[in-house]
Amino acid sequence: MASKTKKAQIDAKKQLEKVEEQFQMLQILNEEGKVVNESAMPDLSDEQLQELMHRMVYTRILDQRSISLNRQGRLGFYAPTAGQEASQLASQFALEKEDFILPGYRDVPQIIWHGLPLSQAFLWSRGHYEGGNIPEGVNVIAPQIIIGAQYIQTAGVALGMKKRGEKAVAVTYTGDGGASQGDFYEGINFAGAFKAPAIFIVQNNRFAISTPVEKQSAAKTIAQKAVAAGIPGVQVDGMDPLAVYAAVNEARERALNGEGPTLIETLTYRYGPHTMAGDDPTRYRTSDQDNEWEKKDPLVRFRKFLEDKKLWNEDRENEVIEKAKEDIKVAIKEADDTPKQKVTDLMSIMYEEMPYNLKEQYEIYKEKESK
Ligand SMILES: Cc1ncc(C[n+]2csc(CCOP(=O)(O)OP(=O)(O)O)c2C)c(N)n1
């Protein structure tokens, strides 16, 4: 028979509060583009600040164009990115070319800015194998569709880097939904145990398709999940490029100093649908909620910040927009001009040495394709 303990041994409220109070959101630039946390300000030159804005504006255009190309049937799978530019691009901006990115399906912008040609990103969207044929020296893998799987791969890549004595880190992204997956916990735990140089980023855009983050976990923050893995975690304003940059930069330094991985939660929002495959966000979000988040827009606040410093103006922005449109036109043409993939291509890229049963099938398809 269950008996009552005389005195509770767990002060549940206090225990949780103690954890939660350590995960206050880091913000440097507020919604008005004013610096509110001077001491956390990253050391970036004027040119670097302009380059970061360039990348965010460019990527917003890429998102808009990708959505219309998808509607025209000229792209395949596409997961919109508008709203998440600070989380995506300021984190990649804190990396070096040697660092390795393991993206999820919404993280195509980061791998483009890490060196993947735009035409290949379009081919990946179309399901063409050339999209995953990553050029030598570009340290990324093709985006992961299985939610959270990249967290385990990242622990492995980071451990490999450590064993080889490389001065580089492995960086991965998942979403708020991804943080409920077993793979998420296994990845951060393993990397923590081996002090592997990894950075685990969770872009908390408040929804996993239509499931709100409040239904995802009883934890108040995703950042606090780091505690159980024995690694540091931080929650940052994911609409603030400077806060995201500062957090990733610090995590990278720790990793390179042999201090192991960090978990970074960025608070953000996706303005568009989950993907272009029929999701209708008006069924699970209110327009008030959308408006509230659009006021936090990363481009708006960073533009104000740069304009105040006389580092940005309309002409500059228009140049970036034109450049993005031109690049997209060229890249989509390159994707169109790429030879269509054949069944035999899929077989031959899969194996260094093809198994005998596939060899038979390969010959059959080769014969068919020659007609
Ligand atoms: C293992 C697994 N389960 C389910 C899915 C289907 N699925 C695709 S996206 C998604 C939601 C993910 O949400 P979140 O992690 O918050 O990322 P976001 O799309 O918001 O960037 C789900 C459940 C999947 N791809 N993989």
Ligand SMILES: [Mg+2]
């Ligand atoms: Mg999400």
